[in-house]
Amino acid sequence: MIVRPTTAQLLRDVRHELVDTIAPEVTSATAQVALEQIDIILEQCAVRAEHELAWMTEEIAEIDEFVGRVVDETGDERTAAALQAARHEASGSLFLDPMCDDYNRMSEALSCAIEACMGAPDRSQLLAEAIGILNARRSEREIEARANWRLVGRG
Amino acid sequence: MPERVAAFLELHRDDVDEIDVVAYEPIAGGYSRSMATARIRYRSGEVVLEESVVLRGDPPPGHAMIETDRDHEWMVLEALTELGAIPIPAARHYDSTGDHLGTKAIVMDHVAGGSLQSLLDDVDEYGDHPSRLAQLWGSVHSITPDQLPDAMAHPTSWDDHIDQLIEMWRIVETRSVNSDPVARYIASWLAANKPPPLPLRLTHGDPQAPNVMIDPDGDYLLVDWEFAAIGDPREDLGWYNIYSSAAGPNLYTHDPERFLAAYREVTGFGEAEVNQWTVGYFTILAGIKIGSTINEQLDRFALGENSGVMTALQVGSLCYGHEQNLAAIAGLQAALDARGATS
Numbered sequence A: 001m002i003v004r005p006t007t008a009q010l011l012r013d014v015r016h017e018l019v020d021t022i023a024p025e026v027t028s029a030t031a032q033v034a035l036e037q038i039d040i041i042l043e044q045c046a047v048r049a050e051h052e053l054a055w056m057t058e059e060i061a062e063i064d065e066f067v068g069r070v071v072d073e074t075g076d077e078r079t080a081a082a083l084q085a086a087r088h089e090a091s092g093s094l095f096l097d098p099m100c101d102d103y104n105r106m107s108e109a110l111s112c113a114i115e116a117c118m119g120a121p122d123r124s125q126l127l128a129e130a131i132g133i134l135n136a137r138r139s140e141r142e143i144e145a146r147a148n149w150r151l152v153g154r155g
Numbered sequence B: 001m002p003e004r005v006a007a008f009l010e011l012h013r014d015d016v017d018e019i020d021v022v023a024y025e026p027i028a029g030g031y032s033r034s035m036a037t038a039r040i041r042y043r044s045g046e047v048v049l050e051e052s053v054v055l056r057g058d059p060p061p062g063h064a065m066i067e068t069d070r071d072h073e074w075m076v077l078e079a080l081t082e083l084g085a086i087p088i089p090a091a092r093h094y095d096s097t098g099d100h101l102g103t104k105a106i107v108m109d110h111v112a113g114g115s116l117q118s119l120l121d122d123v124d125e126y127g128d129h130p131s132r133l134a135q136l137w138g139s140v141h142s143i144t145p146d147q148l149p150d151a152m153a154h155p156t157s158w159d160d161h162i163d164q165l166i167e168m169w170r171i172v173e174t175r176s177v178n179s180d181p182v183a184r185y186i187a188s189w190l191a192a193n194k195p196p197p198l199p200l201r202l203t204h205g206d207p208q209a210p211n212v213m214i215d216p217d218g219d220y221l222l223v224d225w226e227f228a229a230i231g232d233p234r235e236d237l238g239w240y241n242i243y244s245s246a247a248g249p250n251l252y253t254h255d256p257e258r259f260l261a262a263y264r265e266v267t268g269f270g271e272a273e274v275n276q277w278t279v280g281y282f283t284i285l286a287g288i289k290i291g292s293t294i295n296e297q298l299d300r301f302a303l304g305e306n307s308g309v310m311t312a313l314q315v316g317s318l319c320y321g322h323e324q325n326l327a328a329i330a331g332l333q334a335a336l337d338a339r340g341a342t343s
Helices: A007-025 A029-074 A077-088 A096-117 A121-146 B002-012 B070-083 B116-121 B129-140 B158-175 B181-192 B234-246 B256-267 B276-285 B287-302 B314-342
Strands: B018-026 B034-044 B047-057 B091-095 B105-109 B201-203 B212-214 B220-222 B229-231
Touching (some): A007 A029, A029 A077, A029 A096, A029 A121, A029 B314, A077 A096, A096 A121, A096 B181, A121 B181, A121 B314, B002 B018, B002 B034, B070 B105, B116 B129, B116 B212, B129 B201, B129 B220, B129 B234, B129 B256, B158 B181, B158 B287, B181 B276, B181 B314, B234 B276, B234 B287, B256 B276, B276 B287, B276 B314, B287 B314
Antiparallel strands (some): B018 B034, B047 B105, B091 B105, B201 B229, B212 B220
16 A cells, blocks of 8 residues: 555645635635635544544543543442443454444543532542543644634635 | 526515516525525516515535524514514515425525624724624513514523523434533533523524624624524523634623623623623533534534535534633633632
8 A cells, every 4th residue: 555645645735736726716705615615624634634543542542541440439330331331342443433433432431430520529630630631632632633624704 | 596586576576567686696604504695676667676685595405514494584583573673684585385496595685784794804993893792682682582473482491491401412412423521521510500590582593793784874783593592691692702702803702891781781681690600601501502403414424414515614613612612611610619719
């Protein structure tokens, strides 16, 4: 398999072609807006192509470890069941679709852990740790993945 | 399409001899509906008149970024026209079956002056627009449920309504193809920190500067009523805040206390209920109303039932919502903790 240029490089080249060659020829306002939106989506695809498998792999491992501690410290049954399901049904595959399923199941375990810790003063440290995962893993990576996103053409 | 528009208008105008559509142009940037302007020429004997109208219809099946109900929107427009309390462009006609215009579509007056968004994009000083916008939202929120059609959903109580909105965060997440711990955290936090209630009122549902038109006299006209509902008025303040943070300028954050003072003066609501903390709470809560339909369409996209660049772009909207909501909860919780520490 020819791996270089990478998928991200190819997508960014298409972006440049659209912006430099196609866009100047387009006069319709609706088509101009659509082109600008396509440009954003192509850049988002480039970022995801570069990172999403690694990001999901890292996050699955991190949530697994954290939720395991929540189960140990709280004994919460829903969280334990969700974690067990995530571990038991994990494909461990690096193909995108089964990895998305693995990621979703582990995310459900994190949701259960958050709900188990919400409003319980003795679990506030665990809740803070969960929020830290949401910020550092979900939010900050989503900021990177949404790239040059903006609400194009509103007005 | 121009011929169909002319034929449809002829059904409603037996006082003219001839109707021609002399220009027809799609409007760029409509995120939810397909919109176009049409220049209409009427001839009656020797008299010839021209005017412009706006057509607002559903996009082709499988290409909607947001699904809303044109029957509902028309019902709201008819009710508001009858009330006459909120400035809106006159709604003229409705093709309720789509048989005439190819899709269910509303024909309304064209506003020549452009949108508040366009105006704000071109100026550095906002003048009295922040206060005028607060007053506009306040005028919407002065409409009580008993003034609205029975066919609109009337919540049984404030608590039930708010609980349902919070539950929507969970339901949308549970149904989605994506498992989303951020949504579940938001729902849990909202349920644990409900604000003091307000009387339920008419809410616009999508208050934002692009939905405020300015006529040639400089007066505001509020459009796009597809999300109108009976709810907590602060839902609109919250949605305005998050939308305008994504696509500014945000006239609320420009000077929040002044904005809220102008709003409270129109509505008569108190500072205990309408303040920066409660607006922050509803900035998070209200996001699910439009967020749910965006989520649903993205799910359909993932399942191969929907498509379109506009819908694909909304992955970014959800990511933006995550970032903003997490930051908002952190700020609101810090304020609560500080209050707790001093009490």
